[in-house]
Every structure is written in C-alpha cells, then in structure tokens.
Amino acid sequence: MKRALSIVALVALPLVALAPPAAAVPVTVNYACQATALGSTYPATLTQPVDVSAPASVTSGGALSVVIDFQSASIPATVGSFTLVRVQNLTFKVPVPANSTYVSSSLSGGSGVGATNLTVSGGVATLTAAGPVPGGGTFELPTITLDLTAGAPGTIQTSLYGTSFADPGLTATGVVRVPLLGNVTVPASCYPSPNPALTTTTVV
Structure with a gap:
C-alpha cells in the first residue's frame, strides 16, 4: 500500500490529485446486539477496536483512500444462560462516505474468520466472513480500503452503517448449546451505538 515515488515522478503528478498522508486514528466501536433464540431475545454488546485513516484534506475531484483496520475482538462465551458454541456468517457494513464517489476497494489481512469477501452496492460496502469463530474466541476482520474520488468543496466523513x-x-449467526435440545441456531443483529463520524476530510 505504500509506494516509493521518485522526485521526478512526484513533480509530474497533478497536484490536484494528491491528498496529504493519512494518520490512523484508534477508535473503539461499541455495538448494541440482540440475539433471538427459542422465541426469546437476548441483549449483548460487542466492542470492536479499529484504526481508521483518511487524509485531512483533499482537492475537489482528487483521489483519497479510507482505511478501516480492524483490531482483534472477542466473541462472548455465552448468550443469555446458554453456551455459545460458535459464530458464523458474519457481515459488516460501512457506507461509502457522502460527497465522494466510489472507485474501488480491497481487503487485506484478518485472521480466524474463515473465507472473506467484499462487495459494494447501493453506496454500502459489505464485508462477509464465513467463520466459524468459537465461542469465547478472538478474531480479526480483514482491513477494508475504499478508494474514492472527492466531491464538491466541503467535508467527507467516515462512519459505520446501522x-x-x-x-x-x-x-x-450463532450456534448455542441448549440442554435437552442440543445445538440451536441463533441469529444476531448489531448496530453501532453511538455512531459518530470516525474521520473527517476537508475538501477544498
């Protein structure tokens, strides 16, 4: 992701296309979660540390990248009074920031989450991870990079979806162990609470 540019190549690039280097900002995202099992709902929380970076400023029509670098997180060992066996089929969404145009995207790194994929549709980037992640285990989602073109003068803010x-x-989708019933599938939904802007880029 880092390229070494010669002085000649740097001078040859149009200045309007350059954004200052971005510094990663560590953020802890708190998700409110709800799981449904056997006709009942169970509240839960998930804390996801993430480093987010975007340039401080960019010219209108210039290129910029937003990088969402997930850190290790933990899966709860229980859901309500039930033992959580594993979690699978994870999806994570991030909107393409307003006042920007999507160009391309990529994934890198990650561990403990099985096969992953990233799609972008309707202004939302969706990361899927097949898993499984064992209950009580740790995992790290892959880093998402969104390559964008800046819109009109103003701001571009990175936030999360939900x-x-x-x-x-x-x-x-969780799988819990229920006495007398064995393993039971438990769907879970989460949204960031609160959900502030994680980065702000000034468009000039």
Whole structure:
C-alpha cells in the first residue's frame, strides 16, 4: 500500500490529485446486539477496536483512500444462560462516505474468520466472513480500503452503517448449546451505538 515515488515522478503528478498522508486514528466501536433464540431475545454488546485513516484534506475531484483496520475482538462465551458454541456468517457494513464517489476497494489481512469477501452496492460496502469463530474466541476482520474520488468543496466523513436491530450494520449467526435440545441456531443483529463520524476530510 505504500509506494516509493521518485522526485521526478512526484513533480509530474497533478497536484490536484494528491491528498496529504493519512494518520490512523484508534477508535473503539461499541455495538448494541440482540440475539433471538427459542422465541426469546437476548441483549449483548460487542466492542470492536479499529484504526481508521483518511487524509485531512483533499482537492475537489482528487483521489483519497479510507482505511478501516480492524483490531482483534472477542466473541462472548455465552448468550443469555446458554453456551455459545460458535459464530458464523458474519457481515459488516460501512457506507461509502457522502460527497465522494466510489472507485474501488480491497481487503487485506484478518485472521480466524474463515473465507472473506467484499462487495459494494447501493453506496454500502459489505464485508462477509464465513467463520466459524468459537465461542469465547478472538478474531480479526480483514482491513477494508475504499478508494474514492472527492466531491464538491466541503467535508467527507467516515462512519459505520446501522441504526437499529432492524437496520443492522453487523450481523452473524450463532450456534448455542441448549440442554435437552442440543445445538440451536441463533441469529444476531448489531448496530453501532453511538455512531459518530470516525474521520473527517476537508475538501477544498
């Protein structure tokens, strides 16, 4: 992701296309979660540390990248009074920031989450991870890089997706062990609470 540019190449690049280097900002995202099992709902929380970077400023029409670098997080060992066996089929969403145009995206790194994929549709980037992650285990989602073109003068803000359990930004399927019934599938939905802007880029 880092390129060494010669002085000649740097001078040859149009200045309007350059954004100052971005510094990663560590953020702890708190998700409110709700799992449903056997006709009952169970509240839970998930804390996700993440380093987010975007340039401080960019010219209108210039290129910029937003990088969401997930750090290790933990899966709860229980859901309500039930033992959580594993979590699978995770999805994580991040909107393409307003006042920007999507160009391309990529994934890198990650561990303990199985096969991953990233798609962008309707202004939302969706990361999927097949899992499984064992209950009580740790995992790290891959880093998401969104390559964008800046819009009109103003600001571009990075935030996460999700406003409620009905409009979640993070979903997963849990498998819990229930006495006498064995393993039971438990869908879970989460949204960031609170959900402030994580980065702000000034467009000039």
